[in-house]
Amino acid sequence: MTRLGLRARVTAAFAVGALLLAAVMALFSYDLTRRSLLEERERTAVRAAYYDAAVVRSGLDTGTPDVVAVLRSLDTGSSRRPLLHLRDGWYARTADVGAGSVPAELQRLVAAGQPAVQRVRLDGQPTLLVGVPLAGELGYYELTSLREVEETFQVVGLALTAVAIMVAGAGAALGWYATRHSVRPLTAVADAAERIAAGDFATRLDPTTDPDLTRLSTSFNHMVDQLVRRIERDRRFAADVSHELRSPLQTLAAAASVLTRRREHQDERTATAAGLVADEVTRFQRLVDDLIQLARTEQPAHRDTVDVAALARAACRERSLPESLVEVAEGTPGRWRVDRRRVEQILLNLLDNAVRYGGGPVAVRLGMRDGIGVLDVDDDGPGVPAADREVIFDRFVRGRAAHARAGTDGTGLGLALVAQHAAAHGGHAAVVDRDRGARFRVELPGAGG
Amino acid sequence: MTAVLVIEDDDRIRLALLLALEEEGYAAYGAATAEEGLRRQRDSPADHVLVDLMLPGLDGFECIRRLRRDDDVPIVVVSARDDTHDIVAALEAGADDYVVKPVAIKELSARLRALRRRGRVVAAAVPAQVFGELEISAEAGEVRRAGRPVAVTRTEFRLLCELAEHAGRVLSRQQLLRRVWGYETGDERLVDVHVGRLRQKIEPDPGNPRHLVTLRGLGYKLQR
Numbered sequence: 001m002t003r004l005g006l007r008a009r010v011t012a013a014f015a016v017g018a019l020l021l022a023a024v025m026a027l028f029s030y031d032l033t034r035r036s037l038l039e040e041r042e043r044t045a046v047r048a049a050y051y052d053a054a055v056v057r058s059g060l061d062t063g064t065p066d067v068v069a070v071l072r073s074l075d076t077g078s079s080r081r082p083l084l085h086l087r088d089g090w091y092a093r094t095a096d097v098g099a100g101s102v103p104a105e106l107q108r109l110v111a112a113g114q115p116a117v118q119r120v121r122l123d124g125q126p127t128l129l130v131g132v133p134l135a136g137e138l139g140y141y142e143l144t145s146l147r148e149v150e151e152t153f154q155v156v157g158l159a160l161t162a163v164a165i166m167v168a169g170a171g172a173a174l175g176w177y178a179t180r181h182s183v184r185p186l187t188a189v190a191d192a193a194e195r196i197a198a199g200d201f202a203t204r205l206d207p208t209t210d211p212d213l214t215r216l217s218t219s220f221n222h223m224v225d226q227l228v229r230r231i232e233r234d235r236r237f238a239a240d241v242s243h244e245l246r247s248p249l250q251t252l253a254a255a256a257s258v259l260t261r262r263r264e265h266q267d268e269r270t271a272t273a274a275g276l277v278a279d280e281v282t283r284f285q286r287l288v289d290d291l292i293q294l295a296r297t298e299q300p301a302h303r304d305t306v307d308v309a310a311l312a313r314a315a316c317r318e319r320s321l322p323e324s325l326v327e328v329a330e331g332t333p334g335r336w337r338v339d340r341r342r343v344e345q346i347l348l349n350l351l352d353n354a355v356r357y358g359g360g361p362v363a364v365r366l367g368m369r370d371g372i373g374v375l376d377v378d379d380d381g382p383g384v385p386a387a388d389r390e391v392i393f394d395r396f397v398r399g400r401a402a403h404a405r406a407g408t409d410g411t412g413l414g415l416a417l418v419a420q421h422a423a424a425h426g427g428h429a430a431v432v433d434r435d436r437g438a439r440f441r442v443e444l445p446g447a448g449g
Numbered sequence: 450m451t452a453v454l455v456i457e458d459d460d461r462i463r464l465a466l467l468l469a470l471e472e473e474g475y476a477a478y479g480a481a482t483a484e485e486g487l488r489r490q491r492d493s494p495a496d497h498v499l500v501d502l503m504l505p506g507l508d509g510f511e512c513i514r515r516l517r518r519d520d521d522v523p524i525v526v527v528s529a530r531d532d533t534h535d536i537v538a539a540l541e542a543g544a545d546d547y548v549v550k551p552v553a554i555k556e557l558s559a560r561l562r563a564l565r566r567r568g569r570v571v572a573a574a575v576p577a578q579v580f581g582e583l584e585i586s587a588e589a590g591e592v593r594r595a596g597r598p599v600a601v602t603r604t605e606f607r608l609l610c611e612l613a614e615h616a617g618r619v620l621s622r623q624q625l626l627r628r629v630w631g632y633e634t635g636d637e638r639l640v641d642v643h644v645g646r647l648r649q650k651i652e653p654d655p656g657n658p659r660h661l662v663t664l665r666g667l668g669y670k671l672q673r
Binding site for chain 2: 243246247248249250251252253254255257258261262282285288292304305307310311314315317318335340344348
């Protein structure tokens with residue numbers, strides 16, 4: 001089972017609290033109303049019963065009493081039903097009441113000269129039974145229907161239940177509203193975390209907005225500081241190591257070039273070994289260059305007005321490829337707002353990638369959509385399997401094509417650099433579908449100025 | 450044979466560079482300190498000087514400044530430092546080019562060749578051009594301001610000639626890199642710093658140039 005969210009839980013607690021409070025209040029007022037109504041009703045009934053008992057008494061005292069007539073003469077209305085218990089039996093105006101209507105205990109009490117009141121259920125109806133001792137006789141009883149009162153209770157009960165439910169609903173709404181405010185700082189934290197994940201390491205929470213949340217924002221900011229420091233330390237370490245490697249590499253590069261130059265003076269085995277050294281030194285050199293570049297790409301893009309088509313043609317010339325590879329889509333502005341050094345490296349690295357693994361580039365396409373500069377390099381190789389399309393932009397990952405061609409001089413950093421240069425512009429690099437071969441696409445937002 | 454002086458304090462790097470340059474057909478000489486390099490250049494001037502920036506005693510920047518004081522020998526910085534700050538400072542001190550270690554010998558050799566080509570007279574047929582009080586004589590390899598000769602380095606002279614040849618038209622930094630330095634792709638700071646150095650020499654008010662003007666986002670233009 002998934003746990004309910006904080007907001008849902010707080011809201012539920014508010015609702016339950018409000019419901020409990022409302023229920024207690026409702027029960028209390030229901031009970032109070034009920035009790036006072038019943039007492040009032042009882043007093044009236046008792047008073048009426050005494051009065052009627054006096055009338056019956058005087059009726060019976062007339063010598064030859066017609067009991068039924070006496071009962072008939074009582075002004076009881078429809079709500080009260082008289083019942084007379086004489087020594088010779090029970091008398092009532094209607095047949096539905098009789099000895100069975102009065103509990104034996106009550107009969108005994110009344111017969112003993114004790115007035116008594118009891119609530120009973122008669123034919124399923126709530127009824128108040130008032131017993132008045134009758135001098136010389138066994139007792140006079142009056143049965144008062146409590147149906148109306150009972151109905152009133154029902155209405156009151158319903159009304160109170162409705163109120164309780166409404167109060168609970170109001171409590172839930174209040175809880176929802178209140179948590180919106182208390183959850184807002186969490187939203188701020190989530191937003192900040194997302195911005196940091198997106199690479200904006202300058203993001204911090206404002207610790208002064210709410211004293212209750214100072215601890216959260218302070219520790220959050222502290223965490224980000226630590227994180228940034230660690231990233232910076234790693235980056236600097238990579239840069240420092242690469243820098244330290246530069247000087248010895250210069251010696252190696254120069255010495256290796258001598259070995260290469262003097263190949264004809266060497267025997268075959270020495271020449272092979274010297275060739276290996278020279279090749280690996282070249283690759284090592286490129287690796288160090290790429291590592292230093294990578295360490296530097298964390299810096300923001302330095303945008304300038306750049307003739308990207310000219311840059312692309314220059315990149316082709318630099319790699320001894322025909323300038324005619326460069327195709328500029330119609331309506332593409334000549335000058336883009338991009339970081340020249342980064343775009344140049346994107347182009348060179350994609351061309352190198354196409355040459356090494358893609359059977360050579362077949363087109364370099366430039367275009368612009370909604371201010372986003374789009375740069376495509378198509379090759380004629382085996383393409384990139386869908387499973388590899390994400391990972392080939394990671395550091396030191398080379399696709400299957402690269403593994404198939406063992407002994408290539410790639411560093412495994414070229415595409416990672418492309419991706420980072422694109423990210424510095426707020427864009428990204430990807431492999432997109434094409435009929436044959438691979439198409440590496442780099443999108444540079446903001447190129448339209 | 451073209452002579453190259455390598456001022457580099459690391460013995461192994463210096464030795465390897467000397468071997469490699471000799472293999473490329475240069476006469477290469479080494480110096481372990483700036484002082485030694487300056488003395489050598491005074492006694493027997495080389496055609497090119499390679500300088501490291503981190504040197505004991507006098508540093509590379511000061512070494513370049515002193516070399517420049519009485520020589521227009523092409524200077525290439527070969528350093529492991531690649532901060533913009535260092536590159537600009539070295540170029541401003543008077544270096545013609547800057548390469549970051551480790552540089553492939555082929556690349557270094559190509560750059561030295563490009564520098565050599567720059568040294569030659571541009572085009573003998575081009576007549577002297579006048580820009581206000583500035584006079585450029587490509588044939589004589591001379592620049593005069595108000596009749597007095599101005600000492601410019603070969604790279605500065607080549608840059609000025611290129612701009613003069615296209616007087617009144619704008620040349621982009623990349624075009625200048627290609628025409629003057631011979632690079633297909635390269636560091637535009639080379640152009641900017643050299644333009645700055647030229648302005649110091651040819652403009653009456655270098656902070657507010659009248660002849661060698663910048664067109665933002667486009668490049669540079671020489672005008673009358």
